[in-house]
Amino acid sequence: MAVSGGVVERYGAGGLIIGCTVSEAITAGNVVNVSGDFEVSQGDADETLLKGIALQTSTGVAGDVIDVLFPGSKVIDLVASGAIPAGTAVKSAASGAVAANAGDADPHLTMGYALAAAADNSVPVVIL
Numbered sequence: 001m002a003v004s005g006g007v008v009e010r011y012g013a014g015g016l017i018i019g020c021t022v023s024e025a026i027t028a029g030n031v032v033n034v035s036g037d038f039e040v041s042q043g044d045a046d047e048t049l050l051k052g053i054a055l056q057t058s059t060g061v062a063g064d065v066i067d068v069l070f071p072g073s074k075v076i077d078l079v080a081s082g083a084i085p086a087g088t089a090v091k092s093a094a095s096g097a098v099a100a101n102a103g104d105a106d107p108h109l110t111m112g113y114a115l116a117a118a119a120d121n122s123v124p125v126v127i128l
Contacts, residue, residue: 004061012070016070025060034087049087050113072127080118
């Protein structure tokens, strides 16, 4: 395992700390994007995927899991209306389901982000 370091959380309230595998080398304190199911990569400018802050450093060794601080307060299993890629913003859909709110969609409709990909009528894990 090649995980080290740590970032001090300034305020204890708010946010979620979730263990995620890495897809490349990541430095503690850097912004990361969800790049797959519970997987993160270095954050990119203007990326619309779910972002978090790496709380540990990884050299990118396959299978490394680091703690990532995400905005939000709850992780909920919800039913998908249509396919939802991991990291994509979600909005409410018919019959109480959630749908992808990707691309140039109205950001005011975003109610959370998918932590894992989901097919139509399956259950994505969503951060609210």
